[in-house]
Amino acid sequence: MQLPQAYIDALIALHRGLKRQGPGDDGFTERLLADLPPLPARPKIADIGCGAGAGALLLARHYRATVRAVDFAADFVEQMMREAARQGLADYIEPIVGDMGQLDWPPGSIDLLWSEGAAYNITFAGALRAWRPLLAANGVAVISEMNHFRDPPAPVVRDYMAEAYPGIQTEAANVERINASGFAVTALRRLPAACWWDNYYEPLQANMAALAHSPDAVMQAVIADTAAEMQFFGDHHRDYGYTYYVMTAA
Numbered sequence: 741m742q743l744p745q746a747y748i749d750a751l752i753a754l755h756r757g758l759k760r761q762g763p764g765d766d767g768f769t770e771r772l773l774a775d776l777p778p779l780p781a782r783p784k785i786a787d788i789g790c791g792a793g794a795g796a797l798l799l800a801r802h803y804r805a806t807v808r809a810v811d812f813a814a815d816f817v818e819q820m821m822r823e824a825a826r827q828g829l830a831d832y833i834e835p836i837v838g839d840m841g842q843l844d845w846p847p848g849s850i851d852l853l854w855s856e857g858a859a860y861n862i863t864f865a866g867a868l869r870a871w872r873p874l875l876a877a878n879g880v881a882v883i884s885e886m887n888h889f890r891d892p893p894a895p896v897v898r899d900y901m902a903e904a905y906p907g908i909q910t911e912a913a914n915v916e917r918i919n920a921s922g923f924a925v926t927a928l929r930r931l932p933a934a935c936w937w938d939n940y941y942e943p944l945q946a947n948m949a950a951l952a953h954s955p956d957a958v959m960q961a962v963i964a965d966t967a968a969e970m971q972f973f974g975d976h977h978r979d980y981g982y983t984y985y986v987m988t989a990a
């Protein structure tokens with residue numbers, strides 16, 4: 741479903757200034773990186789759908805290597821570069837304002853392809869298709885995707901997702917999809933629900949409070965939808981969430 745531009749603009753405004761634009765956690769990422777299949781000492785890295793760069797900055801710091809960081813929201817990319825400068829990492833980040841589905845990078849040019857909470861924008865299957873050619877022969881991709889944790893899903897969650905995210909699948913179905921897309925899954929890691937609240941929803945609630953009296957009707961709709969999303973996650977976080985899929989080129 742394509743969201744109206746005014747809704748996307750309000751979403752971007754609501755997320756402005758936040759470290760993360762979606763669920764994630766630095767400690768979780770560090771533990772995941774510690775277990776990755778071997779990579780070159782200075783891997784060529786991409787963070788696709790980087791938002792304000794939570795992943796890109798961590799990866800740059802961790803590997804001391806250049807990260808191509810792409811997002812179509814110029815606001816987030818600018819915020820990332822201000823933070824990169826503050827952390828002394830600006831030389832490691834190659835900022836790109838662009839469409840993650842139209843990356844014209846040379847085939848096989850990325851050793852570590854990272855994408856957190858973003859692939860669904862071009863459908864998970866579409867992301868796998870678009871990004872597989874970018875991965876080097878011995879490369880590693882880490883892509884997070886929201887999935888059902890129960891099979892079959894509880895009816896209340898299935899009905900909610902039919903509206904909220906019709907493309908959602910179980911982890912088993914996503915593993916099948918990945919393995920049929922020229923990748924091979926080597927590990928799955930579920931992001932704990934607490935990371936949604938501590939690093940994403942609670943900071944976002946502060947922005948919602950700051951914009952609570954906005955005269956913009958679209959902003960009011962975005963705030964109401966976001967509050968409903970949080971409420972639903974609070975009630976059903978055992979039923980669905982983000983899984984980070986670690987994969988190599990098959």
Ligand SMILES: C[S@@+](CC[C@H](N)C(=O)[O-])C[C@H]1O[C@@H](n2cnc3c(N)ncnc32)[C@H](O)[C@@H]1O
Pocket residue numbers: 759760761762763764788789790791792793794795810811812813816838839840841855856857858861862
């Ligand atoms: C949920 S946010 C996650 C951002 C970041 N990875 C994080 O974890 O904080 C999804 C991001 O995808 C970006 N995005 C959505 N559609 C896109 C597209 N077609 N091309 C590039 N970026 C896109 C949004 O602007 C947003 O920053």
